[in-house]
Amino acid sequence: MRCALGQIWQGGTCIGKAKEYSWQAALDAANALNHQGGYAGYRDWRVPTIEELLTLVYCSSGQPKTWNDTGKLCEGDYERPTIYQPAFPNTPMPIVGFFWSSSPSAPNAGVAWLVDFYYGSGHAFVKGNFGAVRLVRGEQ
Numbered sequence: 001m002r003c004a005l006g007q008i009w010q011g012g013t014c015i016g017k018a019k020e021y022s023w024q025a026a027l028d029a030a031n032a033l034n035h036q037g038g039y040a041g042y043r044d045w046r047v048p049t050i051e052e053l054l055t056l057v058y059c060s061s062g063q064p065k066t067w068n069d070t071g072k073l074c075e076g077d078y079e080r081p082t083i084y085q086p087a088f089p090n091t092p093m094p095i096v097g098f099f100w101s102s103s104p105s106a107p108n109a110g111v112a113w114l115v116d117f118y119y120g121s122g123h124a125f126v127k128g129n130f131g132a133v134r135l136v137r138g139e140q
Contacts, residue, residue: 001039002088004099004132005029014090023112023127026100030135045135050101050113050122052136057120058084074120082120088134091117098131 003009006019021029026047034043050071057068061076068074074082081093097118105111105124114125125131 001045001135003090004092004134005033006132007090007092012089014088018092018132020130021100021133022130023100023125026131026133027102029133033135039135042137044137046137047100047102047133048136050103050115053099053101053115053134054122056084056088056134057082057115057117057122059120068120071122078120081117083117092132093118098125098129100131100133 003014004018007014007016030046033039033045037043039045051069054069054071055067057074059066059068059074059078059082061074061078063075063078064070064072068082081091081097083091085091097116098114099117101113101115103113105113108124110127111124112127113122114131115122
């Protein structure tokens with residue numbers, strides 16, 4: 001999805017306020033969307049894995065990589081949010097800069113992975129905290 005859940009596509013951009021979810025509520029929201037008829041004619045939406053979500057990190061400085069799937073912070077003089085704005089306009093920043101992945105953290109059952117599009121990094125976060133969600137389609 002080009003927009004976060006809670007936003008709508010209108011006039012060539014995402015408008016509205018992104019909804020904030022705990023990790024489990026994010027997974028539940030994807031299931032609910034599919035059971036309620038889906039979106040754009042599809043009913044296979046899901047929360048992306050951490051690996052998938054990291055592919056959206058765009059470090060305009062090119063450091064450590066332009067398409068920064070490393071999980072490390074963007075470095076140097078880079079634009080925020082750290083996502084390619086022509087494809088994902090009006091990504092919520094900085095208050096809801098965290099986007100949940102579906103990936104739990106193996107060492108700690110109370111933690112899951114997310115991407116912080118303010119700094120362009122991935123890290124573990126307590127599942128009860130709130131973040132935005134951008135869904136993807138298809139099999140994992």
